[in-house]
Amino acid sequence: MGLIPGVGVIKKETMLNVKHSSLPYVLVLPSLLFLAFIIVYPLGFSLYYSFQMWNLQISPVPLGPVGFMNYRTAISDPTFVHSLINTLKLSAAATAIQFVFGLSIALLLSENLKGGNVARALLIMPTAMAPMVAGFIFRYLYYPDGLIPYFLSLVRIPIPKEGILGNASTALWGITLTDVWEWTPFFAIILLAGIKSIPVEIIEAAQVDGASFFATFWHIILPNLRFVALIIIMIRFMQIFNLFDIIYAETMGGPGTSTRTLSYNLYYRGLVEYNIGYSSAIAWIMIIIMVIIINVFLFLSFKGEEL
Amino acid sequence: MARRSLPTRILLYALLVIVICIFMIPIVWTALLSVRPTITNRTLPPTLIFKPTLRHFYYCFANPGLSSHWLIASLVIASAATGLSLPFSLLAAYSFSRFKFSGRKFLMFWYLSLFLGPPIVFLIPYVLMMSRIGLVGKYPSIVIVYQTFTIPFSILVIKSFFDEIPVALEEAAMVDGASRIGAILRVVIPLSLPGIIVASMFAFVFSWNNSIFPLVLSSRSTKPLPVGTLNFFATTGITWNYIAATSLVTMLPPMLIFLVLGRYIVRGLTFGAIK
Amino acid sequence: MTLREMKWAGKLLQVVVIGMLGILLLTGLPAFAQKATINVLGVQDPWYFALEEILPQFEKETGIKVNLEGMAWDALQARLITSFITKEKGVDVISVDDCRLAQFAENGWIIPLTSLIKKDKQAVKMNEFVPQVIHSSCTWRGDVYTLPIATYSQFVMYRIDLLEKAGLLTPPTDPADWWTWDEYMRYVKKLDGLGEEIYGTVIVGSQPVPIVHMYTGLEVSRGVRWFKQFPEAPWDFTPTINTEKSINTLKFYKELYKYSPPEAINYLWFDAGTAFAKKDVGIYYWWSPYGYLARHAGYMVEEPSPIVGKFGVSLMPYEPGEPKVYSLGAHGLGIPKYSAVKEEAWEFIKWVTSSEGQKAMALTHLHAFNDFAREPLFNDPELIKYYPWLPTQLYTVKEADGKVARPHTPLYPSLEGFYGLQLNSALAGHKTPEQAMADAQAQWEVIMKQNYYLPYKGLSYDDTIDKTLDLIEELSP
Secondary structure: OOOOOOOOOOOHHHOEOOOOOOHHHHHHHHHHHHHHHHHHHHHHHHHHHHOEOOEOOOOOOOOOEOOOHHHHHHHHOHHHHHHHHHHHHHHHHHHHHHHHHHHHHHHHHOOOOOOHHHHHHHHOHHHHOOHHHHHHHHHHHOOOOOHHHHHHHHOOOOOOOOOHHHOHHHHHHHHHHHHHHHHHHHHHHHHHHHHHOOOHHHHHHHHHOOOOHHHHHHHHHHHHHHHHHHHHHHHHHHHHHOOOHHHHHHOOOOOOOOOOOHHHHHHHHHHHOOEHHHHHHHHHHHHHHHHHHHHHHHHHHOOOOOO | OOOOOHHHHHHHHHHHHHHHHHHHHHHHHHHHHOOOOHHHOOOOOOOOOOOOOOHHHHHHHOOOOHHHHHHHHHHHHHHHHHHHHHHHHHHHHHHHHHEOOOOHHHHHHHHHHHHHOOHHHHHHHHHHHHHHOOOOEOHHHHHHHHHHHHHHHHHHHHHHHHOOOOHHHHHHHHHOOOOHHHHHHHHHHHHHHHHHHHHHHHHHHHHHHOOHHHHHHEOOOOOOHHHHHHHHHOOOOOOHHHHHHHHHHHHHHHHHHHHHHHHHHHHHHOOOOOO | OOHHHHHHHHHHHHHHHHHHHHHHHHHHHHHHOOOOOEEEEEEOOHHHHHHHHHHHHHHHHHOOOEEEEEEOHHHHHHHHHHHHHOOOOOOOEEEEEHHHHHHHHHOOOEOOOHHHHHHOHHHHOHHHEOHHHHHHHOEEOOEEOOEEEEEEOEEEEEEHHHHHHHOOOOOOOOHHHOOEHHHHHHHHHHHOOOOOOEEOOOOOOOOOOHHHHHHHHHHHHOOOOOEEEOOOOOOEEEEOOOOHHHHHHHHHHHHHHHOOOHHHHHOOHHHHHHHHHHOEEOEEEEEOOHHHHOOEOOOOOOOEOOOOOOEEEEOOOEOOOOOOOEOOEEEEEEOEOOOOOHHHHHHHHHHHHOHHHHHHHHOOOOOOOOOOOEHHHHOOHHHHHHOOOHHHHHHHHHOEOHHHHOOOOOOHHHHHHHHHHHHHHHHHOOOOHHHHHHHHHHHHHHHHHHOOEOOEOOOOOOOOHHHHHHHHHHHOO
């Protein structure tokens, strides 16, 4: 079973047309109310205080409205801008790398090798673990006397003397590698399912026609994977965009601010410096950025298709 | 598929082995770290032959056994968060699956964005909110905030399972005199029970793995495993063996669950979008 | 809906709701187990472990039960601030790192202890304290807010065997022979590379906080000041760190890093101590607890380190032409405003900070505590037996002024955070020292202005050592 791209996923035989009943809304109401309470209220609180001066370092109570000052400070704060750039770099690079590797592994697994099922089962293990635990593991592996520098030295790739996580230019790559290690199997398994769902006849027909592997890949497999790929790319991009756990476990945003992402910066401003007003402004800027990104993705992947 | 030539097959198998090694070595290495004598922790070249010891597990889980507190907390939080989400998600999932009502797409998009959004954004005001009612550090505040991803997730995944059950079955039941609620209870839910269990197991794993909420909201007695492990990273020295032992226990349940879930992984990890 | 269906649905709904409530209640149960005792929150510094050991003695003597909870430094700050905002009643005694004192006191989160001390002069014996400690770390606007449980000064530690090998004389322990920073650097250079893997010194480079703690020890003795006028009144918080002296100090620190292990740029507090105890480091300066910590193979571990008996302690260097001022850090015990058992909390503080309490902590089985603030303890022969460098340590305490080294304003955390980033960048070579200081100065101005500190809109208090001496006399028996 799979998806047939282009047709969408309307399942007429399972939909009920109950135009004038309030039942659908009643059923959705409990979850909606519950979530609205635990989300909308804090977000509203946050929006309100983003226009106030409230820094717990200097006063236990808010000190009055200051218009857009917090927002202006955020945009002109070099740390915030740097964290935005870091986050974008990280998200783009990590997603791209995971996708390429994941696709390659998916192609490999689609060759129906013996032990492929065992491989699939083992491969998903990194994805199963908590990101923070993956962060711990890699922090250990990145030590100057750890496994990764050891392997790198075997192939004569030098590492900086402060260690991978200790050098501002390599630290972000260290974080990227941890995330790539943890989530490439995610891409691999799902893309594999996507590949397997392509009707065998199409592929065999192409091979009968003498198409090479690369031609089959480019003209048949890739287009059929478009829908799946876009969904998982969107999901992962957003997850990496919000990345916090791995950074907290490995570098705490350092060295300097080279691994400080938007989430970590917000955490630092709000829960370490306790500048409530300022961190609320940052939070809302993040929300706006996030909504824009999700909308772009949804537009790209669901052009005209029904949910 | 055409049969590959022998050299190609050998290459493919070699690649497969390499791939498996890449993803397994860090895990195996951590397992080794949890039973190594501390002296062999950081040697160059790495020590592969050593006399394993269970001392670290004993320290973590028996005496003084800090990790066992965290283990209990993880169990309580993940179970409660999963359990609490079920009634809410079942109802909403049914509605999304069966009814085409206005606002449906917007609502589903809203739920999706809830767990794609940065948790830190509403964590700070949530902490202030919870602290005003004195719940910071206690289980309810953590379990409640977990609903921001367990409920939307469960809704989307359970919906995809409901979608597979033809409406005709409910309609048949209702024709027989059952009410809609009765139809839900006696037809839809039993038939999709495997799917509901799958969704719950995923929700359990996500709750188990979550570290950012308890980082701020938990106290000494309610700390789950990932956050508790941070204790071993004291600024006065990092005890890697304990970290490895605790991390091993932290990663085992989700891995086991994923093993059991097998073919449902794709659906679960893509929140029901792909089957 | 038929009647039967309704009953069915109703029952199911009840089960679901009760189930949910049950889960929530069960998970909320741990909240209800409270006894009438005092809850003490502290950072897991050596004093914490020493205190743990002597707690039974306190409980037996006073009958008050103590719940001692320790955590890492940043976790503690977060926990404390949360408890203040939430007006939590269950926190009775807290350890206040002196650089946070101003914030806690200014916000009214901890109560002044002055009146309590007045009623109990005989028990507290304020006159025994080295006045610099009280001045630096325990007072704010003329009130005593905490009593010190652990006082850290900074001194120099060196490897006797390595110095011998390099043909260097032991550094001074007598103030009459005080030595200069240039001489210190000469020692570092001579010791570096003596043998394979021997480093001249080790510094702490991790940002944002640890590097500032070590750097300010150097900076303050070379005449660098953070603000135009503080703590003398009227307070002027114009930052004054973009000066030639300051830039030269940063260059000096950078050079010290050159002779340190390269990973030192990410070293936290204890990493430097570990490096000295385990690797081969010739000489370095750091907080005084590292004197006794260097004797152990790990933190709070019995096993001795490889350098036991091979290291010595000496005075900090000074800079000719500048007043001798050094950094002081202290953890003081204070009482939160919302505690419900303030009397018992006060009993605890008195007991633990008394001579008897401090001595008991020093004589615990690990002998890993000598962070005194009371002068008689430094001269106690029984204690000198275990901590032979106590007399030297006393000099460094007396020459310290924590309020000048790390000015305790409520905004200290933000300032320190940014400063640490700049220092670390300069160390890593991402910025020149000139650029780092200029950026630090500029950002500090922004922070101060935004938070109504530049110009200062509040009331200044003339916080001089003389005023503190008067206060101490007033509170002494």
